[in-house]
Amino acid sequence: MIALWDTTATEVVSALASERHSSGGTSGLALNLVVIVDEKGEREAEAALTLAAQQHPCRLLIVVRRDDHQGQPRLDAEIVVGGRLGPCEAVVMRVYGPLAHHAESVVMPLLAPDVPVVTCWFVPPPQRTAEDPLGAFAERRISYSARSQDALEALRSRADDYSPGDTDLCWTRITYWRSLIASAFDTASAPAASVRITADASDPSAVLLAGWLTVRLGVTPVIDDTPVHRNSEHLPAIKAVAITLANGDDIAISRSDEGHTQLRRTGFPDRSQILNGRTLGELLAEELRHLDPDQPYAAALASCTADPALCGGSEKEAAS
Structure with missing residues (x-):
């Protein structure tokens, strides 16, 4: 496991490559799984993703949105290969300040090539998931309407902006x-x-x-x-x-x-x-x-x- 504090996307990419090399990496990645959570739901999300990764070996990119009122953008990252999050290559990114709304700048360089991308929101999703920077590059986009403040209105939004691959x-x-x-x-x-x-x-x-x-x-x-x-x-x-x-x-x-x-x-x-x-x-x-x-x-x-x-x-x- 590698922990990086107040880091950059370039340093995270380099550290992931180093950890994969030292750990032997994980073979046969089936997909990239990008998951957006908030601080409150981080523990539940990690437990859920550990179970899912046991069935679907993946590169797991967890975006934890922290205090977006912080003035300066900041990125803390934790890199785990074949560890507590199951048989996957995992990067847990805690993003602060304006970076919380531009996390794609950190996520995109970390995507494994030549495998599908799935983006999942464990928080209320954006208004248009297929146009959101974290959803636009994904083949599948998974939301959870029940976690929106108005679940039925969230369903209507999903219908209004539906694109093939949404669920x-x-x-x-x-x-x-x-x-x-x-x-x-x-x-x-x-x-x-x-x-x-x-x-x-x-x-x-x-x-x-x-x-x-x-x-x-x-x-x-x-x-x-x-x-x-x-x-x-x-x-x-x-x-x-x-x-x-x-x-x-x-x-x-x-x-x-x-x-x-x-x-x-x-x-x-x-x-x-x-x-x-x-x-x-x-x-x-x-x-x-x-x-x-x-x-x-x-x-x-x-x-x-x-x-x-x-x-x-x-x-x-x-x-x-």
């Missing part, structure tokens, strides 16, 4: 729900006639699920707004999904506060499983498994944000 960890949170619903339709004998979601209507994951169901089933769900107990911030605030088919059959998925999930289908035995919240690292690791544009996410995002009834609007707004 949201709020979408990743509903992978299990989408899998359960899709598996239930393996035995469906008629199309859906109505859909009802019991969820916290302010949760972006619930809204994205509604958008996905609209696209896949051709039926706009009704969201029953209700408080939902969650034992993890990374668990979607969804309690149940009920689907009535055109022939009168029902499909119902419900989740208890303890995490027990039950699937009921007319004419079939009930099926139960545990659906606990995943960690931030597990969500990120899932997203890093595919670097191509996420077309189902794009379709769900466009659908839910185009319908005021789904994305925080009133019935009056939806009818106007």
